[in-house]
Amino acid sequence: MTEVSVAKEDAVPQAGELVVLKSVNKHFGALHVLQDIDLTIARGEVVVVIGPSGSGKSTLCRTINRLETVDSGAITIDGKPLPQEGKELARLRADVGMVFQSFNLFAHKTVLENVMLGQIKVRKADKKQAEEKARALLDRVGVGTQADKYPAQLSGGQQQRVAIARALAMDPKVMLFDEPTSALDPEMINEVLEVMQQLARDGMTMIVVTHEMGFARSAANRVVFMADGRIVEEATPDQFFSNPRSDRAKDFLSKILHH
Amino acid sequence: MFDFLQGYDVLGAFWMTVKLTALSAVGSLVWGTLLAAMRVSPVPLMRGFGTVYVNIVRNIPLTVIILFTSLGLADIFGVTMGASDFKVQGFRLAVLGFVAYTAAFVCEAVRSGINTVPLGQAEAARAIGLTFGQTLRLVVLPQAFRAVIGPLANVLIALTKNTTVAAAIGVAEAAYLMKSMIENEAQTLLIGAVFALGFVVLTLPTGLILGWLGKRLAVKR
Numbered sequence: 001m002t003e004v005s006v007a008k009e010d011a012v013p014q015a016g017e018l019v020v021l022k023s024v025n026k027h028f029g030a031l032h033v034l035q036d037i038d039l040t041i042a043r044g045e046v047v048v049v050i051g052p053s054g055s056g057k058s059t060l061c062r063t064i065n066r067l068e069t070v071d072s073g074a075i076t077i078d079g080k081p082l083p084q085e086g087k088e089l090a091r092l093r094a095d096v097g098m099v100f101q102s103f104n105l106f107a108h109k110t111v112l113e114n115v116m117l118g119q120i121k122v123r124k125a126d127k128k129q130a131e132e133k134a135r136a137l138l139d140r141v142g143v144g145t146q147a148d149k150y151p152a153q154l155s156g157g158q159q160q161r162v163a164i165a166r167a168l169a170m171d172p173k174v175m176l177f178d179e180p181t182s183a184l185d186p187e188m189i190n191e192v193l194e195v196m197q198q199l200a201r202d203g204m205t206m207i208v209v210t211h212e213m214g215f216a217r218s219a220a221n222r223v224v225f226m227a228d229g230r231i232v233e234e235a236t237p238d239q240f241f242s243n244p245r246s247d248r249a250k251d252f253l254s255k256i257l258h259h
Numbered sequence: 260m261f262d263f264l265q266g267y268d269v270l271g272a273f274w275m276t277v278k279l280t281a282l283s284a285v286g287s288l289v290w291g292t293l294l295a296a297m298r299v300s301p302v303p304l305m306r307g308f309g310t311v312y313v314n315i316v317r318n319i320p321l322t323v324i325i326l327f328t329s330l331g332l333a334d335i336f337g338v339t340m341g342a343s344d345f346k347v348q349g350f351r352l353a354v355l356g357f358v359a360y361t362a363a364f365v366c367e368a369v370r371s372g373i374n375t376v377p378l379g380q381a382e383a384a385r386a387i388g389l390t391f392g393q394t395l396r397l398v399v400l401p402q403a404f405r406a407v408i409g410p411l412a413n414v415l416i417a418l419t420k421n422t423t424v425a426a427a428i429g430v431a432e433a434a435y436l437m438k439s440m441i442e443n444e445a446q447t448l449l450i451g452a453v454f455a456l457g458f459v460v461l462t463l464p465t466g467l468i469l470g471w472l473g474k475r476l477a478v479k480r
Contacts, residue, residue, distance in 0.1 A: 067382055085301065087390060094388025104383035107478045108402050118387035121397065152479035163383075170387055 017079075018043045018174055018205050019064060024073030026059060033059050034070070035229040041174070046206045048216040048237075051226035052252060057209045058101075060226065061178045064207065065096040078173060094122045097167030097175040101182050103159040105151035105166070111138065112147040115166045123170065130169075137165040141195050157188030161195055174205040181212055213256065217241060225249045263444040264453070272436035273457050279353060279422040279432055280461075284415055286358035291365025296395055298370055309366070317363040321424050324360050328352040329428035346431070353425035361418050368410040372403030377480075408473030415469070416462045433457060 019041040026034040033056045041047050049057045062068040063075060066082050066089060075082045077096065083089045105114050115134035119125040125133070138144045141161040143154070151159055160180055167175060177196065181189045193215050200206055200219045210216065216223055216237055223240040225233040227248045233240065244250050297309035316324075329352055332338040340351035376399050384394040404411075423434035437454045441447055 065386060067386065085391075090385070090388045090390045092388075093386055096386075098383075098386040100379060100383060100386075102377075102379050104377075104379035106380060106383070106398055107480050108398075108405065117397065118389070121393055122388040150479060166383075166387065 016042060018045075018077065019207070020074075020076045021060075021064075022074045024060075024063065024070050024075060026056075026063065026068065026070045033229050034063070037073070037231060039224065039231065041205060041207060044203050044205055045221045046200045046204075046208065046219055047222050047224055048220040049207065049209045049224045049226060050211065050213070050216060050252075051232075055226040056229040057226045058178050061176050061207060061209045064174075064176055065093050065098055067098075090122070094118065094170050095173045097170060097172035099160065099163050099167055099175065099177045099180045101179040103151070103156070103163045103183070105159055105162055107151055110148050110150055111143065111154070111162050114151070114162060115169050118166065118170050134165070134169060137168050138162070140168075141165045142191070155188060156184045157191045160184065160188075160192045164192075164195055164199075168199075174207065175199065177206065177208040177210065179209050179211070181210065211256075213241070225252070227252070261449075263440070263446045263450065267436060267440055269433075269436065269453070269457070272431060272433045273461070275350075275430065275432040276419070276422050276457075277461065279350070279357065279425055279430070280415075280419045282354045283357035283361060283418055283422070286354065287361035287365050287414075287418070288411075290358055291362035292369055292400070294362055294366035295369035295373065296400075298366065299373055299395075301391065313363045313366050316360060317367075319360075321356075321360050321421055322427060325353060325356045325424050325427055328356040346429075349425075349428050349430045353422075353428060353430050357418065357422065357425075361414060361421070364414045364417070365411065368407045368414055369400075369403055371410070372405075372407035373399055375406040376402045402478050405473070405476045405478050408469050408476065412466050412469035412473070415465055419462050419465070420458060 017040050019039075021037050021039040024034055024037040025032070037060060039047075039060075049060065051057050059068055063070050064077070066075075066085075077092060080092065083092065105111070106117065109117065112131065112134055115137060116127070116130040119130040119133065120127060135144060135147060138147055141164055143158050143161050143165070146154055146158060146162075151162070154162065164180075180196070181192050184192065189212070193212060196206070196208070196215065197219050208215070208220070218237075220237045223235055223237050224231055225240065225244075225246070225248075233244060233246045233249045235245075240249070241253065244253055294309050294312060297305040298313070300306060329349065332355075333340075333348060333352055338352075339348055340355065342348035342351055380398055380402065381394050384398040385391075389397065422432055425432055426435035426438065429435070433454055437450060440450050444450060
């Protein structure tokens with residue numbers, strides 16, 4: 001298990017900033033979805049982004065690997081600005097793992113092939129090594145016995161854990177989670193959150209958009225609260241949940257925590 | 260009763276039909292897939308070319324296209340397709356015409372297949388660092404093809420029957436032979452029936468096999 005854990009040691013030791021967003025703006029037509037977003041994520045940090053629907057948190061997450069383009073502002077990853085669409089951007093995306101709300105496993109490939117594809121085609125690993133690593137990662141997320149099945153034969157929770165393994169197979173510098181548990185049945189949420197907790201403990205840099213406040217409390221180093229396209233508040237989970245400063249955050253928390 | 264078949268190489272004529280169909284099918288599958296790739300590419304010039312090509316070519320009668328390859332390309336522009344023999348030249352020009360025409364329909368079938376692949380598949384492929392070309396080749400097209408095996412079988416059946424148009428430029432395939440047999444023999448209805456049956460024998464298994472394959476290979480979501 002340790003040999004497949006993400007090689008933190010490779011990372012340049014100059015700690016500090018891994019993902020930096022500077023005055024990022026984006027519009028969807030007339031809607032200003034991201035308004036002057038400034039956000040810095042340090043190496044090894046786990047940042048949880050929360051906020052009401054339509055606040056721009058998913059869009060924010062997707063701009064970091066340029067699945068969404070921005071209208072203005074700058075995004076750098078490990079000191080390098082995001083390039084235009086092309087080979088260079090593809091290389092950079094390989095270093096940024098992403099987990100989607102709807103899993104998006106390749107439907108025509110087996111679970112094992114899903115985890116091997118990027119290693120072989122992007123990292124140019126040989127087939128045997130790729131398979132070994134894929135099996136180790138699948139074991140690590142607890143779906144090793146499902147390796148030869150197709151995604152449609154797995155439960156949602158299992159599919160999402162495969163998706164995490166697929167992202168980890170690229171040895172990413174940072175992992176983006178775009179509402180990873182929102183499409184899951186309640187009893188499957190925990191199995192995915194446990195994998196994410198473990199990842200956070202192993203020191204992975206993570207940006208997690210979620211509605212799981214329990215996860216935010218226990219795993220996050222920092223909570224970023226977004227509303228109406230702006231970052232309204234940033235604080236440690238303790239501070240944020242027990243003593244939110246902004247009215248918008250107080251209002252949001254009062255609505256979700258009192259059930 | 261079938262004495263009228265004496266002295267005619269019916270099997271040879273159908274073999275020509277099969278050769279025309281097979282080569283044109285392979286060519287139009289390749290060219291049609293490339294056209295579909297152009298039509299979904301992020302490059303506006305390629306998208307424009309694909310759209311214009313499909314909309315012009317699929318709206319021209321096949322007879323006009325086939326006649327143009329012979330009377331236009333060969334006679335006016337001197338395109339001989341590397342053939343010294345008039346028969347070989349006619350065959351190659353006909354294949355060129357069929358590929359150009361059928362590719363437009365293959366393109367639209369493949370493109371509708373691409374539309375059945377959820378956007379998330381391509382996003383996930385890009386997110387692990389695959390380039391646009393790799394995403395299309397490794398993730399999107401394999402799923403798109405499986406979704407449109409049925410429609411592609413239709414295109415292939417239509418192509419098989421369309422090869423009869425090659426008779427117009429003197430390619431000695433089934434319809435060409437049928438025409439001369441009808442001129443020389445009395446049993447017009449029987450001759451018609453023999454050739455009709457010949458085409459059914461070629462196309463019926465195509466449809467059945469591809470239909471079965473389409474069900475077997477369907478991507479489960």
